[in-house]
Amino acid sequence: MTAISSVNRGILTVLLSLAVTFQAPLAVGADGGSVRIQDVRLGKGGLLTTRVVDLQGRPMSGQSVEVLHRGELVATAESGKNGLVTIVGLRPGQHEIVTSSGSLPCRFWAAETAPPSAISVPAVVNDASLVRGQFGGFNLPMLVYAGATIGALVVGVDAMNSADDAQAANARLNGEVAALEQRVKELEPPASP
Amino acid sequence: MIPVVALLAATAWVNVCTGDGSASRWVVEEQRGHAVLYSEFSISAAAIWQELDEVTGLLEKSLGIAATEERVEIVLFASQASYLKYLSSGLPQARNRRALFYKNAGVSQIYAWNNRSLMTDLRHEMVHVRVHQHLPFAPLWLDEGLAECFEERLGSRADASRRELLRWKARVNQVSSLRVLERLPSAESMDGDDYRNSWAWTSFLLTESDESRRVLRDYVAEIHRGEAPGAFSSWVANQNAELLSRGNSYFRKMPSSLNFGSSLNVGGPGR
Numbered sequence: 394m395t396a397i398s399s400v401n402r403g404i405l406t407v408l409l410s411l412a413v414t415f416q417a418p419l420a421v422g423a424d425g426g427s428v429r430i431q432d433v434r435l436g437k438g439g440l441l442t443t444r445v446v447d448l449q450g451r452p453m454s455g456q457s458v459e460v461l462h463r464g465e466l467v468a469t470a471e472s473g474k475n476g477l478v479t480i481v482g483l484r485p486g487q488h489e490i491v492t493s494s495g496s497l498p499c500r501f502w503a504a505e506t507a508p509p510s511a512i513s514v515p516a517v518v519n520d521a522s523l524v525r526g527q528f529g530g531f532n533l534p535m536l537v538y539a540g541a542t543i544g545a546l547v548v549g550v551d552a553m554n555s556a557d558d559a560q561a562a563n564a565r566l567n568g569e570v571a572a573l574e575q576r577v578k579e580l581e582p583p584a585s586p
Numbered sequence: 587m588i589p590v591v592a593l594l595a596a597t598a599w600v601n602v603c604t605g606d607g608s609a610s611r612w613v614v615e616e617q618r619g620h621a622v623l624y625s626e627f628s629i630s631a632a633a634i635w636q637e638l639d640e641v642t643g644l645l646e647k648s649l650g651i652a653a654t655e656e657r658v659e660i661v662l663f664a665s666q667a668s669y670l671k672y673l674s675s676g677l678p679q680a681r682n683r684r685a686l687f688y689k690n691a692g693v694s695q696i697y698a699w700n701n702r703s704l705m706t707d708l709r710h711e712m713v714h715v716r717v718h719q720h721l722p723f724a725p726l727w728l729d730e731g732l733a734e735c736f737e738e739r740l741g742s743r744a745d746a747s748r749r750e751l752l753r754w755k756a757r758v759n760q761v762s763s764l765r766v767l768e769r770l771p772s773a774e775s776m777d778g779d780d781y782r783n784s785w786a787w788t789s790f791l792l793t794e795s796d797e798s799r800r801v802l803r804d805y806v807a808e809i810h811r812g813e814a815p816g817a818f819s820s821w822v823a824n825q826n827a828e829l830l831s832r833g834n835s836y837f838r839k840m841p842s843s844l845n846f847g848s849s850l851n852v853g854g855p856g857r
Binding site: 431444446447515516521524 | 679683684687688690691733737773813814
């Protein structure tokens with residue numbers, strides 16, 4: 394019995410070690426905050442116009458879009474130019490607009506009953522997760538690139554400063570020449586009448 | 587049997603050496619509101635909350651970007667090696683980044699490691715957290731531009747070396763237009779110039795005039811409402827056709843003191 398427990402502990406240790414070695418980022422909890430429901434104003438004939446975008450807000454064409462009502466599929470379409478999708482024949486009520494990598498919970502309203510906050514062309518973000526980073530990790534190509542950029546900038550700035558200096562010197566010399574010419578004129582005897 | 591014992595002994599030794607076998611790898615674990623802090627090293631949680639609260643307040647005051655009740659997890663590592671080891675398999679982008687913001691299933695996570703710029707890194711990533719809590723999507727230049735603007739305390743702005751560099755670049759017309767920045771495919775493709783130019787254009791919109799800030803605030807509000815207003819450079823043409831043309835002139839004379847956090851003077855003079 395003791396031997397079996399020992400083996401079990403050993404297996405557990407190995408599994409835990411493997412888990413530590415191949416760990417993923419922290420698992421996220423289910424308490425991700427309340428889901429916002431978008432109020433959407435339908436057009437005549439139950440017309441829905443929506444736009445599929447990426448996480449930067451750029452339109453995505455050729456994306457499959459489904460409209461669900463209580464989990465049941467009620468319409469499908471594909472986004473065209475500018476990411477736009479139009480579907481007719483929809484009814485007011487709670488729905489979900491679903492793309493391959495995103496979804497938007499909505500409440501559809503007829504135009505005459507829609508609240509002021511309702512919008513006509515909701516955007517559906519076709520992306521599930523997002524990564525942004527603080528620039529500043531270090532690797533050799535980056536350091537070489539940074540060195541070359543700084544070097545080029547220093548040379549450029551130096552050249553501009555030299556040009557500025559030359560211009561200033563030129564202006565100063567022109568001033569001196571003008572002053573000398575004026576002095577020569579003053580020293581010259583007046584012309585005979 | 588002997589190889590099994592040897593393997594167990596080896597794994598146990600690795601666990602002891604790395605500290606992974608302890609009850610928890612986190613020296614600090616503290617929750618405050620909807621945010622949780624985990625740290626591999628001893629650090630003042632109060633100082634971190636203070637910095638992040640300041641960022642949150644500035645974003646709300648300047649652009650109406652409000653915090654939500656979504657969960658935020660802040661994970662700090664004692665060293666870059668520990669950070670990379672932890673993230674390399676799940677988030678390979680960590681390799682070229684000092685800190686990371688990751689959002690999935692409504693939960694925002696910040697990963698960073700202990701270095702002299704840690705507070706700057708945390709402020710930077712917290713801007714991403716708040717932007718993506720408030721908005722369903724955000725143009726990359728605006729997302730990174732805001733993060734760059736608010737990553738440092740206002741007092742440290744005066745000596746910002748990038749301002750001097752920007753002035754030089756503007757003098758030789760080397761500051762990318764917004765249209766160029768809007769074509770950046772991803773955050774991974776951004777280099778130092780792209781970050782600085784994003785900062786420059788965002789600074790311009792935040793500080794050039796009440797009018798410029800109002801335009802940016804309206805754009806943010808439109809995205810927040812759930813619509814897709816399209817690229818800012820096209821959208822702004824309908825609001826103020828000549829606003830962006832003032833950019834390069836502003837960059838050449840960029841003031842040394844930038845007040846990103848002032849609230850909009852609603853109803854005041856346009857410029």
